[in-house]
Amino acid sequence: MKFASIFVIFICSTSMKSQGKSRPKPGCEYPPSQWCRSLEIAIECGVRKQCLELNATRSNSAVPRVEVTLYYGSLCPGSRVFLTQQLFPTWAVLHDIMDVNLVPYGNSQELPFGNCPFTCQHGQLECHGNMIEACILHSVGLFSGAFHVINCMESAVNVLSAAQPCLQLYAPTVMWDSVMSCVDGELGFQLMHENALKTSALRPAKTYVPWLTVNGEHTDDIQNKAMSSLFNLVCKMYKGGKPSVCTGTQKKVDRSFCWN
Incomplete structure (x- = not known):
């Protein structure tokens, strides 16, 4: 229930920002807690963008350390x-x-x-x-x-x-x-x-x-x-998304200097 509440807040807030363009379609038969369960449901309920954003920022807390x-x-x-x-x-x-x-x-x-x-x-x-x-x-x-x-x-x-x-x-x-x-x-x-x-x-x-x-x-x-x-x-x-230090992914380094 806690996740569902957070999810509803997320969807509602992002939908308001997009001026109603991402509101669920009238034919969506799924409750808010199920909107991001699959890509098909997200598309049917008109919240594909929000679900992709949510999955991109969600932590891997469900993956065992x-x-x-x-x-x-x-x-x-x-x-x-x-x-x-x-x-x-x-x-x-x-x-x-x-x-x-x-x-x-x-x-x-x-x-x-x-x-x-x-x-x-x-x-x-x-x-x-x-x-x-x-x-x-x-x-x-x-x-x-x-x-x-x-x-x-x-x-x-x-x-x-x-x-x-x-x-x-x-x-x-x-x-x-x-x-x-x-x-x-x-x-x-x-x-x-x-x-x-x-x-x-x-x-x-x-x-x-x-x-x-x-x-x-x-x-x-x-x-x-x-x-x-x-x-x-x-x-x-580790079975979750690998940290950048594991994959060797390079990050942009701040190359600013303190000049004389």
């Missing part, structure tokens, strides 16, 4: 390279057609007892880094600044030392103390437990990191293509 999920370890060298050199730059350019999920857990193991409920491939520092990033994702939100914070951390020489300044830079409204309260409290352990469940539920089972699923699917072919060029893979898999 390409969903990329990264299972990674915060101190895994391969994970860091992929996140900072492929995943984040690709999302920065293709965020209109792409969704991202981050699962910082990597090759960790959840232990049934002990003071440290997790053990990590690169030691307890990686466990700490995983939990910091999980808490940042929870506190900030991936697309509200957390992705930028984590990219900043993973790009740094020392991931853990960069956490606080990266948070202050990209999510200044979130206090570092609140992140550490999450890390040091039950919430942090709960977030890591959830990541453990997500990782253990993978089919096929994860055998290395970075481990990727695209639209919920992992195959050797998808992994290899993503590792080679995630940008090209996302462009190819």
